Amino acid sequence: MRALYAQSGGVTSVINASAYGVIDEARKNGLEIWVGINGVTGILKERFLDATELDIEFLKHTPAGAFGSCRKKMKNEADIQKLFDIFQKYNIRYFFYNGGNDSMDTAWRVQVEAQKRGYELKVVGVPKTIDNDLPHTDHCPGYGSAAKYIAIAMMEAALDLRSMWVDSTQVFVMEIMGRHAGWLAAAAGLGWLNGIGADIILLPEKPFDKDEFIAAVDRVVTKKGYCTIAVAEGLKYPDGFFVSDMGYTDSFGNRQLGGVGFTIAGMIRSELGLKIHVAIPDYLQRSGRHIASATDVEEAEMCGRMAVRYALEDNYGVMVTMERVSDSPYQIRYSSVPLNLVADQTKMLPKDYFDGYEITEKFIRYALPLIQGEPYPPYRNGLPDYRMFDIG
Structure with a gap:
């Protein structure tokens, strides 16, 4: 059985840390892990990269989508049929989709279609958005x-x-x-x-x-x-x-x-x-990424790892979430929520987080732990030493 990871929607400075988490955790658990280039757009073109033996260490400090992203919704029946033909052709049984609101909608549609078709597929959403507007999670990587x-x-x-x-x-x-x-x-x-x-x-x-x-x-x-x-x-x-x-x-x-x-x-x-x-x-x-948050990088990687763990525990059709346990000391726990509760939904800034044109103390308590730490990337020639895969 083969696992597939892909990135979708607007990228972030830590989405590749989630990719690292998924790939490393999958390999530790004996899964053959592939990556879809440019999300479902590339998957439909059978553009894959075998990540089973890939050098991925640099992903933790490189921004943007190392494997390419896309902005495509799976609404066309022909596309859905083609997607499952490809999944069957390559024996894809795990699908980890890393994205925001619209991407979780795609992940949910894929899971529902798999169930309709009787195709054994475990889909888990890995959250990502700088907008921080995914519901049912305290905050989002990025x-x-x-x-x-x-x-x-x-x-x-x-x-x-x-x-x-x-x-x-x-x-x-x-x-x-x-x-x-x-x-x-x-x-x-x-x-x-x-x-x-x-x-x-x-x-x-x-x-x-x-x-x-x-x-x-x-x-x-x-x-x-x-x-x-x-x-x-x-x-x-x-x-x-x-x-x-x-x-x-x-x-x-x-x-x-x-x-x-x-x-x-x-x-x-x-x-x-x-x-x-x-x-x-x-x-x-x-x-x-040159001024990223250490908290963010660590949590992005862990969300990727948790996605794999949940799938292996038969907890699928879900998105990884973070629940805040306390502000000081800052502590969270990882959980999950059904994808259909996240798809195309938006979490607004609470009214008690702003007053007129200013933020409140409550927003500051919420946001402050999320920006802590400076995990600087390695530098070369006075500049961040960012690396990328050749994905065409």
Whole structure:
């Protein structure tokens, strides 16, 4: 029997640590482990890599998807039939799918189809998303490192702004990923623990009121001369429409968003006449392995290992989850949840984690353990020594 692992959706700085966990645990348990190149898209093209004897040590400190990712939903009957023809052809009996909301939907569909067809297949989802919006788990691998990156980036940008505002830029805007939930944007406020962070945080969970927002910016600038703003890409008006809807959808059916930072900067410039700089970290925030969280790396690897253990224990059709036992000392336990309870579901930032345009003490207690530790990658020539497989 053969096991298959694949990566799906937007990548993170620690998704390869989960890959390491799956592959190493599978090998320790005597499984022949293959990897699908570019998720189900590559599997349908029979693009595989035999990882049974592969050198995988570097995966623990390399960001992004070492085996390629994809954004494909398995809704087409022809694709589903082809997928199971391929599974049968190569005797695939375990399938570990590493992804977020939409990827868990794919994993669930594959498990249901296997049961319908009477095909022996154990599917386990390995969680991953910087958005931290998968339900039934305390947090997701990828979030802690991205949150750490955003917090540090905002601190450093705020110090720059503080240096220059007297006769230059007075407002800095950072546009942060987060389509429906504001978990990552909220992290821009964590720097206040060390004295400097985002003055205003705009979240999808708080409907955007232009007049209220402009008044808030004016108050901050009047008080100290400058203002730092973090805005989630999924910021919405009270009627539910995205402030930055680009007018089309991706292959998962999600509305494509972009430019919300420039949109609100234009509002500030028009209403207050201030000079503004806008930054969009984009891919940088999700693949910034040089300043990752040690907690995140360790948990990402363990989620991969637990996926294999659950499958071998006949606990399948599930996603690996983490349950928080305590904040201080920080402690979690691993568990699982049926895939159908996760598929296409979104966990929003709780209302008691933010107050107006600021984060609360409760969010800080939640997020702080997730950004601890600096597991720096090895360096060569003064740069991170990242390695990748040749996957074409």
